[in-house]
Amino acid sequence: MNQVSDLIEKILGLSPQVQTKLLSTIVVILFFLLLRLVIIKVIWQRTDDVRHRYLWRKTLTYIFSIIAIILLINIWFQGLAHIGTFLGLLSAGLAITLKDPVMNIVGWLFIITRRPFSIGDRIQIGSNAGDVIDIRLFQFTLMEIGNWVDAEQSTGRIIHIPNGIVFTNSLANHNRGFNYLWNEIQVLITFESDWRKAKTILLNIASMHAAFLSGDAEARIKQASKKFMISYSKLTPIVYTSVRDSGVLLSIRYLCEPRSRRGTEEAIWEDILEEFAKHRDIDFAYPTQRFYDNKIEGKQAN
Numbered sequence: 011m012n013q014v015s016d017l018i019e020k021i022l023g024l025s026p027q028v029q030t031k032l033l034s035t036i037v038v039i040l041f042f043l044l045l046r047l048v049i050i051k052v053i054w055q056r057t058d059d060v061r062h063r064y065l066w067r068k069t070l071t072y073i074f075s076i077i078a079i080i081l082l083i084n085i086w087f088q089g090l091a092h093i094g095t096f097l098g099l100l101s102a103g104l105a106i107t108l109k110d111p112v113m114n115i116v117g118w119l120f121i122i123t124r125r126p127f128s129i130g131d132r133i134q135i136g137s138n139a140g141d142v143i144d145i146r147l148f149q150f151t152l153m154e155i156g157n158w159v160d161a162e163q164s165t166g167r168i169i170h171i172p173n174g175i176v177f178t179n180s181l182a183n184h185n186r187g188f189n190y191l192w193n194e195i196q197v198l199i200t201f202e203s204d205w206r207k208a209k210t211i212l213l214n215i216a217s218m219h220a221a222f223l224s225g226d227a228e229a230r231i232k233q234a235s236k237k238f239m240i241s242y243s244k245l246t247p248i249v250y251t252s253v254r255d256s257g258v259l260l261s262i263r264y265l266c267e268p269r270s271r272r273g274t275e276e277a278i279w280e281d282i283l284e285e286f287a288k289h290r291d292i293d294f295a296y297p298t299q300r301f302y303d304n305k306i307e308g309k310q311a312n
Contacts (some may be wrong), residue, residue, distance in 0.1 A: 011053045013069070013301075018282055021084075023058070026122075031085050031086055031211045034085050035067045035082055035085060037085075038078055038081050038082060038085070039078065039276060042074040042077070042078050044072050044184065045074065046071065049066075049067065049070055050067060050070065053066045058093070061129065061130065064129060065129070065298070066260060067128050067275075068145070104292070110172070110174065113172075113173075113174035114147070114148040114172050114173040114174045114176075115147060115148070115173070116146050116173075116174070117172070117173030117174040117175070117176050117177060118145070118146070118148070120173075120176060120177075121145060121150065121173060121176060122145070126181055126183065126186075127181070127183050127185075127267050128142065128145075128175060129140055129142055129143065129144070129145065130142060130185070131183055131184070131185040131186070132155070132162075132180060132183075132184040132185055132268050132269065133152070133182060133183050133184065134177065134181070134182040134183045135171065135175060135179050135180070135182075136179040137154060138154070138157050138169050138171060138182075139152070139154070139162070140152030140153050140154040140155045140164075140169060141153045141155065141164075143168070148172065148173060148174075149170045149171055149172050149173055150170075150171055150173060151168055151169065151170050152168070152169045152171065153167075153168060154166075154167040154168070154181045154182075156170050162268075162271060162272070163272055169277075177264040179219030184268035185268065186211050189267075189268075190263060190265045190266065190267060190268075191265070191266055191267070191268050191271060192263060192264070193264060193266050193271050193274070193275065194261050194262060194263050195261070195262040195264075195275060195278055195279065196259055196260070196261050196262075197212060197259070197260045197261075197262065197282060197294075198256060198257050198258070198259050198260075198294065198295045198296070199255060199257050199258050199260065199292060199293060199294060199295050200256075200257045200293045200294070200295040201258060202258055202293070202297075203257070203258065203291060203292045203293050203294060203295075204289075204291045205251065205260065207289065207291070207292060208258075208260060208292045209249050209260055210260050211282075211285050211286070211289075211292075212260055212282065213234075213247065213248070213262075214247045215281045215285065216247035216248075216249065216262045216264045216278065216284060217246065217247050217276055218280055218281070219247075219264070219277055219281075220264035220266060220274065221279055223282070243264060247262065247263065247265075248262075248263050248264075249261065249262050249263070250263065254295075255297075256293075256296060256297055256298065262278065263283075264278075
């Protein structure tokens, strides 16, 4: 064994102490890699849930990486007494030369501790919106929604965003707190239409599609109010009335789940088209040009 060590020192110029440290480093790395593979294989055999598999894989990677780094520092710096000095010098150098990567690491720590979002949440940060599909040390990944696709449906693109952006951009999370969205559908009918009947029809349709959510939403609001200042006095669908240049605007406001906005809107519109077709006194309005004859339509002179 000593002969092998002497030969390595002669060829590579590595002292016996360095050779021992290198061998210990390889053993530590291989041990944790094999242990991680074994645990993951066991978990894969016990569950087919993609989310659970992902969380286990990421958690094991973080835990084993931290333990391995501590052991390697102890090996190379001969005891924990020098770790404080080493980390101090390292952090000072990183702060100067690697500002953005360090900011991303700090952002990662913020994300995993404060949990402004987690895997599976639908978020918007800055101009980017999508479903969170991965969180890593330097960046998190979104499955993009919106952009050129209507109603916040997936575009199929994957966006990688640096973790440090959580400190510089506002973040909207569709799945935290209330866990529902208020959606609105605007229906414009002519001034000659029976707007009261149309309003009743729209309210019945909206209630048929969304009223069942009110009970669950109320329970979620009570739960969320323990953490956030959230308060709604009315959770059932409602139809608001206003006037536009071309007619009477009836705005349906109702609750829906973040990923169901387009589906519920389609179902409601189909029912509206079917119901309005049954009534001759209700017509959709659209931009038109009208000629007004004051002699015929105007008020009579006093």
